[in-house]
Amino acid sequence: MLNSVRQEAEFLGRLAEIGRLLKLQSAIVWMLRSLAFALAVDAVMLAVARYHAFTPPAWLLLALPAALAGVGLAVGSAQRYPPQIIAQHADRRLALKERLTTALELQTGRSTGVLAEAQMDDTMWHVRRIEPWRSFAPRMPDREGKFALGAIVLTAALIALPNPGKAAIQRQAAVAEAIKQEAQKLQKTATDIKQNEDLTGNHSQDQQTIDQILAQLQKQLQQTSLSADQALAKLEEAQQRLQANQDSNADQLAEALQALAANFDEQPLLQQVAQDIRSGDYNAAARDLNALGQQASSLSGDQRDSLAASLRAAAAAQAKAGNSQLSDSLGQASDALNGSQADATAAFRQAAGSLQNGGQRSQAQQNLNQALNQVQQSANSFAQATGSEGSAANSGSSFNSGATPYDDSTDGLGQPGSLGQNGQQPGAGQPGDGQPGSGTGDGSGSGSQSGETVYTGSGSHFEGVPGQQGASGQVATSDDNSLADPAQNDSNVPYEQVIGRYQQQASQAMDRAAVPLSYRQIVKDYFSSLAPRR
Amino acid sequence: MIDATELELTPQDFTNIAQSMEEEIGHVIVGQREVVHGILICVLAGGHVLLEGVPGLGKTMLIRTLSEVLDVQFSRIQFTPDLMPADITGSNIIAEDHLTGGRHFQFQPGPIFANLVLADEINRATPKTQSALLEAMQERQVTVARTRHHLQEPFFVMATQNPIEMEGTYPLPEAQVDRFLFKLTIGYPSQEELVDIVSRTTARELPHARKVATGETVLRMITLARDLPIARPVVDYVARLVMATHPGSEYGGEANQYVRFGSSPRGAQSIVTAAKIHAMLQGRYNVAFEDVRFVALPALRHRIILNFEAEAEGITPDSIVRDILRNVPEHAR
Numbered sequence: 001m002l003n004s005v006r007q008e009a010e011f012l013g014r015l016a017e018i019g020r021l022l023k024l025q026s027a028i029v030w031m032l033r034s035l036a037f038a039l040a041v042d043a044v045m046l047a048v049a050r051y052h053a054f055t056p057p058a059w060l061l062l063a064l065p066a067a068l069a070g071v072g073l074a075v076g077s078a079q080r081y082p083p084q085i086i087a088q089h090a091d092r093r094l095a096l097k098e099r100l101t102t103a104l105e106l107q108t109g110r111s112t113g114v115l116a117e118a119q120m121d122d123t124m125w126h127v128r129r130i131e132p133w134r135s136f137a138p139r140m141p142d143r144e145g146k147f148a149l150g151a152i153v154l155t156a157a158l159i160a161l162p163n164p165g166k167a168a169i170q171r172q173a174a175v176a177e178a179i180k181q182e183a184q185k186l187q188k189t190a191t192d193i194k195q196n197e198d199l200t201g202n203h204s205q206d207q208q209t210i211d212q213i214l215a216q217l218q219k220q221l222q223q224t225s226l227s228a229d230q231a232l233a234k235l236e237e238a239q240q241r242l243q244a245n246q247d248s249n250a251d252q253l254a255e256a257l258q259a260l261a262a263n264f265d266e267q268p269l270l271q272q273v274a275q276d277i278r279s280g281d282y283n284a285a286a287r288d289l290n291a292l293g294q295q296a297s298s299l300s301g302d303q304r305d306s307l308a309a310s311l312r313a314a315a316a317a318q319a320k321a322g323n324s325q326l327s328d329s330l331g332q333a334s335d336a337l338n339g340s341q342a343d344a345t346a347a348f349r350q351a352a353g354s355l356q357n358g359g360q361r362s363q364a365q366q367n368l369n370q371a372l373n374q375v376q377q378s379a380n381s382f383a384q385a386t387g388s389e390g391s392a393a394n395s396g397s398s399f400n401s402g403a404t405p406y407d408d409s410t411d412g413l414g415q416p417g418s419l420g421q422n423g424q425q426p427g428a429g430q431p432g433d434g435q436p437g438s439g440t441g442d443g444s445g446s447g448s449q450s451g452e453t454v455y456t457g458s459g460s461h462f463e464g465v466p467g468q469q470g471a472s473g474q475v476a477t478s479d480d481n482s483l484a485d486p487a488q489n490d491s492n493v494p495y496e497q498v499i500g501r502y503q504q505q506a507s508q509a510m511d512r513a514a515v516p517l518s519y520r521q522i523v524k525d526y527f528s529s530l531a532p533r534r
Numbered sequence: 535m536i537d538a539t540e541l542e543l544t545p546q547d548f549t550n551i552a553q554s555m556e557e558e559i560g561h562v563i564v565g566q567r568e569v570v571h572g573i574l575i576c577v578l579a580g581g582h583v584l585l586e587g588v589p590g591l592g593k594t595m596l597i598r599t600l601s602e603v604l605d606v607q608f609s610r611i612q613f614t615p616d617l618m619p620a621d622i623t624g625s626n627i628i629a630e631d632h633l634t635g636g637r638h639f640q641f642q643p644g645p646i647f648a649n650l651v652l653a654d655e656i657n658r659a660t661p662k663t664q665s666a667l668l669e670a671m672q673e674r675q676v677t678v679a680r681t682r683h684h685l686q687e688p689f690f691v692m693a694t695q696n697p698i699e700m701e702g703t704y705p706l707p708e709a710q711v712d713r714f715l716f717k718l719t720i721g722y723p724s725q726e727e728l729v730d731i732v733s734r735t736t737a738r739e740l741p742h743a744r745k746v747a748t749g750e751t752v753l754r755m756i757t758l759a760r761d762l763p764i765a766r767p768v769v770d771y772v773a774r775l776v777m778a779t780h781p782g783s784e785y786g787g788e789a790n791q792y793v794r795f796g797s798s799p800r801g802a803q804s805i806v807t808a809a810k811i812h813a814m815l816q817g818r819y820n821v822a823f824e825d826v827r828f829v830a831l832p833a834l835r836h837r838i839i840l841n842f843e844a845e846a847e848g849i850t851p852d853s854i855v856r857d858i859l860r861n862v863p864e865h866a867r
Binding site: 088097098099101102103105106111113114115116118119122123 | 544545758761762763764765766767768818819820821822823824865
């Protein structure tokens with residue numbers, strides 16, 4: 001038992017003093033632990049930044065250790081050291097052989113006896129020789145200190161040493177950004193097509209297929225961690241699917257419909273129909289034609305004769321253009337004008353149906369070509385952004401080889417391109433990257449495509465001409481062919497008649513930003529080169 | 535000689551008397567400091583001790599010297615295979631009353647009725663005879679013919695035994711072994727010690743120890759030492775050590791897979807009691823972890839029964855206890 005209150009206070013006071021120093025030491029230890037942990041996290045972030053497109057902000061690298069060190073300091077300071085623990089620490093640190101621990105228990109239990117007093121006296125003798133600030137001086141904990149030092153060295157090394165994978169990281173970032181941008185463009189294209197569908201009321205199966213392909217492509221491109229090759233593969237797959245839905249006769253159909261509009265222009269009773277066709281509203285055109293059939297009995301004989309003649313001429317023109325279905329229905333409508341009203345109504349309804357059907361097919365092909373064009377543009381832009389050679393260096397199935405950048409049969413801007421289907425089709429690099437591909441197709445082309453438009457690797461101009469019909473799969477790209485006599489290359493429409501309209505459509509397409517900026521001069525040069533020589 | 539009845543025994547007196555006892559024994563016994571220290575701990579703890587060693591190492595001499603140092607009644611029992619229990623405890627004999635001429639049974643105390651009993655070569659007697667010591671060692675009494683006879687205090691049994699591998703020995707029953715506070719093993723002396731032994735014992739005058747304390751003094755020392763404070767963490771440590779000897783204990787390491795039976799609670803009592811004496815012999819008035827570690831081996835080695843695997847692999851109880859002392863932390867985690 002303590003001899004006096006003063007002795008008891010001295011004993012407990014000394015324990016409290018040791019406790020404060022232990023708490024200080026604990027704060028240092030926890031601060032170092034937290035600091036080391038934060039530096040390790042910094043090192044991990046810097047290490048990750050060497051392999052992924054992630055740049056840890058400088059403020060974070062500094063703030064994290066500072067904040068965690070502060071937290072560690074607070075946690076360490078908040079540690080509680082009851083007297084028993086302090087006594088155990090002191091006994092262990094100062095080799096007091098459990099004197100303090102025992103004395104504290106005796107003091108707490110108010111034990112008495114000869115040995116208890118002797119123990120307390122013995123303990124106090126030792127306690128008075130303790131110099132807390134010497135024995136418990138705050139020191140750098142060995143393990144935590146080494147760990148923190150190692151983390152500092154590692155972090156500094158990661159900051160100072162050049163990153164060998166920087167280029168790859170930047171390329172990865174560019175890939176991600178390009179994918180994002182192209183996904184947005186595809187979204188816009190899909191929206192445009194959808195609006196066009198809604199406007200014209202054309203919700204055919206072909207249209208739905210296009211919508212589905214575009215939607216799926218967008219979804220695929222929005223996937224995270226998509227590599228450049230994977231993105232290109234997705235684009236190529238979408239392109240192939242779109243091409244699979246291409247109608248090889250779409251150009252003829254479009255031209256036939258335009259020719260029909262031209263024929264109808266000459267007949268006052270059909271001018272509204274012609275206007276509808278020209279504006280692309282085939283539903284309205286069908287309605288107007290159907291309405292005209294219902295009014296057949298109210299027409300005068302001259303009007304009926306004149307209308308029949310116009311319809312016959314249009315039927316002949318359609319037959320020549322290869323649109324036999326519409327040709328037949330127009331012919332029947334012409335004949336029905338001489339029959340009963342019921343016959344005329346039925347024949348005109350059938351003709352209206354054929355017109356509507358053909359128009360929707362043509363529109364679907366236009367949308368498909370628009371989508372295809374956007375996919376090609378995305379692939380090209382993506383290849384440019386990522387520094388990739390694109391797939392032109394691969395086999396004949398290339399985005400650039402033989403691809404038509406914008407093909408609209410109605411607009412007359414070239415013909416739908418066939419990628420890699422024509423054997424020995426020259427591969428081509430994308431304009432501007434100076435890396436012409438050398439793709440070699442493996443098929444023996446059917447030559448059924450007409451109007452292949454080709455990017456050449458070195459040239460920044462288009463070659464090819466609408467209306468040209470391949471025979472052996474070889475795509476002629478010389479200027480001679482482009483200005484060849486229509487009779488020689490089996491063109492159905494004289495070149496001089498369409499070039500002006502095509503040029504106008506191209507101009508409108510550029511105004512709608514459907515043609516990438518970098519290609520606009522090429523398109524202008526192309527049409528300048530095709531301008532009729534006067 | 536210090537008679538504690540004449541003065542109030544202080545902790546300092548305890549230390550002085552104990553040191554004197556150790557010094558006096560040291561005048562006769564050469565070397566074997568740890569064994570002497572262990573025996574002294576047993577005496578001051580009021581416990582019994584089992585000394586093991588091959589013949590000729592001075593086991594009997596050591597106990598006899600202790601009897602010289604203490605002013606107590608000493609008796610020696612030489613255990614042999616034909617020794618009977620009654621030869622130890624005593625028996626009733628027919629006595630004649632000279633006045634009346636009548637005869638009656640009278641108890642004739644055996645050699646166990648002494649303060650310090652040397653059971654020499656205890657494992658040469660049969661287990662039945664060995665068991666005669668059981669009641670005396672634990673209860674401090676002997677029952678003969680349904681009559682209990684109390685033994686004098688202090689009462690110590692100092693047994694010696696040869697290693698059980700030797701011819702003509704019987705292993706002690708576990709119950710009896712458990713009643714010894716310590717089991718001390720005596721090893722061969724060093725060359726220097728051997729020269730000293732020869733020099734001392736071949737001269738004309740043999741060395742003798744003087745008496746240092748009476749039995750009463752020893753009793754007071756025993757009582758005083760039991761009051762020595764011991765902190766709870768130290769007691770916890772003792773408990774963990776003892777539990778570590780149990781098969782499958784969470785505190786034991788790989789070693790206790792060789793243990794068939796671990797220490798009984800008596801082992802923990804022995805450690806704490808002995809650790810108190812050790813602390814006082816060090817001049818300290820509280821028990822430290824190091825006191826526990828010092829006494830743990832002699833207090834536990836004879837309480838651990840090994841299994842067949844241990845015997846096959848040459849594992850000894852000493853190695854088990856040392857392993858436990860290495861693995862069990864002083865403070866609970």
